[in-house]
Amino acid sequence: MTGTGVEAGRLRMVPEGVTHGPSRELLAAGELCWSYAYLDLEASGDEPLQSASSWYERQGVRGTEGLYVLGEARYEAFEGPVTVLLDGASGEVFLARPDDDDMLQRDLLASSPQCLIALAAEIEAVSAAAGGEHGLADGEVRPYGPAAVAEVEQLVRQLLREADPELFRRTDDRPAHWETALAIRALDWGADAGGPGGAAYAVSAALVEDLATLEGEGSVRRFEEAELPASVSHAPTRRLLREIGLPVSDRCLLDVEAEGPLRTLAQQYPENFDPGDEDEGELTTRPQQGGFLVVGGWMYDFVVLLDGATGRVELPDLWDDGEPAAYLHRDLSALLYVLWTFERLRAVRREAGHPWTPGPWSVFEPSELLDGAAEAVMRALDPEAFESESHFWPIRVDDGHMGSLLE
Numbered sequence: 001m002t003g004t005g006v007e008a009g010r011l012r013m014v015p016e017g018v019t020h021g022p023s024r025e026l027l028a029a030g031e032l033c034w035s036y037a038y039l040d041l042e043a044s045g046d047e048p049l050q051s052a053s054s055w056y057e058r059q060g061v062r063g064t065e066g067l068y069v070l071g072e073a074r075y076e077a078f079e080g081p082v083t084v085l086l087d088g089a090s091g092e093v094f095l096a097r098p099d100d101d102d103m104l105q106r107d108l109l110a111s112s113p114q115c116l117i118a119l120a121a122e123i124e125a126v127s128a129a130a131g132g133e134h135g136l137a138d139g140e141v142r143p144y145g146p147a148a149v150a151e152v153e154q155l156v157r158q159l160l161r162e163a164d165p166e167l168f169r170r171t172d173d174r175p176a177h178w179e180t181a182l183a184i185r186a187l188d189w190g191a192d193a194g195g196p197g198g199a200a201y202a203v204s205a206a207l208v209e210d211l212a213t214l215e216g217e218g219s220v221r222r223f224e225e226a227e228l229p230a231s232v233s234h235a236p237t238r239r240l241l242r243e244i245g246l247p248v249s250d251r252c253l254l255d256v257e258a259e260g261p262l263r264t265l266a267q268q269y270p271e272n273f274d275p276g277d278e279d280e281g282e283l284t285t286r287p288q289q290g291g292f293l294v295v296g297g298w299m300y301d302f303v304v305l306l307d308g309a310t311g312r313v314e315l316p317d318l319w320d321d322g323e324p325a326a327y328l329h330r331d332l333s334a335l336l337y338v339l340w341t342f343e344r345l346r347a348v349r350r351e352a353g354h355p356w357t358p359g360p361w362s363v364f365e366p367s368e369l370l371d372g373a374a375e376a377v378m379r380a381l382d383p384e385a386f387e388s389e390s391h392f393w394p395i396r397v398d399d400g401h402m403g404s405l406l407e
Contacts, residue, residue, distance in 0.1 A: 020091035037123035041071035063104035075372025097363045105362040107176035115164035130188035146210040148189045176364035199236040199333035211247045214343040218249030232308035255297030266290035325390045334382045371404045
């Protein structure tokens with residue numbers, strides 16, 4: 001992981017106040033100019049390195065002496081931007097933000113720029129390894145699922161300690177930023193991509209079982225062959241319903257009945273498909289959805305529909321303006337993986353905000369990093385689900401009455 005903001009062969013001017021030798025060398029060579037691990041340091045290569053005193057001059061912030069701005073955290077913070085600062089004398093790196101009294105507050109992020117690079121590299125490696133085949137023997141299959149996520153978190157947590165033991169010692173094993181960043185990236189190990197002609201993701205039974213219990217006690221409904229209508233002709237979807245199943249939990253976003261037949265949308269809402277004596281304005285604008293199966297309830301009193309021929313998952317047009325867009329997810333495997341990721345992120349956020357386990361930080365708020373990363377993480381799993389403002393997930397993101405996406 002190297003910087004890209006300085007032209008090859010051209011050394012960069014470093015302020016005299018940066019007396020820490022290794023920091024001077026890295027800054028001069030452009031090695032601290034990158035955007036990784038939810039930290040944006042790219043500006044530190046394209047512009048003269050700015051002192052924290054100059055950065056906060058208009059606010060009159062105190063406690064900025066000897067500090068230099070490397071960049072900012074790559075997420076929105078409720079009380080103003082979080083900056084990444086370098087102590088020019090010691091080489092220590094901090095997350096910083098002024099408090100209500102205009103005094104600069106700091107959390108140690110890395111004990112040196114070299115350690116900062118090593119820590120960020122470990123976080124980036126989590127995602128890179130999840131999507132690659134490097135290190136696998138012929139015929140070896142990389143494990144995925146909740147157990148793999150836990151194993152990755154345990155392994156990388158130790159690698160982070162080894163990358164900067166001083167950081168973990170000085171923060172009582174709870175440094176700002178890194179473990180929350182790891183919790184987000186480890187979710188890439190939840191499921192592998194599906195093969196050609198198969199489901200979008202190779203979702204495991206263990207993932208669905210975990211999803212069913214993330215919001216309380218739950219179970220999994222696996223359908224008997226006789227329970228599946230002939231209209232479910234998409235083989236990967238039929239196999240998923242029989243072998244993997246759907247979560248059954250009153251508190252899950254997807255509300256699946258524990259028993260009973262799968263009904264079509266036309267059977268559940270006949271008034272939307274049979275004009276009868278009703279005003280034609282009440283009819284659906286998506287008559288093709290009449291034969292789709294209702295697999296469960298959804299937020300805003302929607303129902304989740306399954307096109308049994310293609311495996312595609314849709315929403316009906318129950319709003320007057322024809323919204324939301326029909327497309328919800330590519331198939332049930334994508335729905336389950338996105339929903340599991342969503343609920344896992346919410347669980348991490350709840351735990352981080354629990355009053356019994358407050359963080360020992362002055363600046364870092366795990367909820368800000370989680371909220372800032374959630375949409376991009378989910379979008380990467382099914383980009384079409386976020387294609388326009390009329391699709392469900394962007395509607396949910398923009399719904400200020402519901403709070404942040406993870407609330």
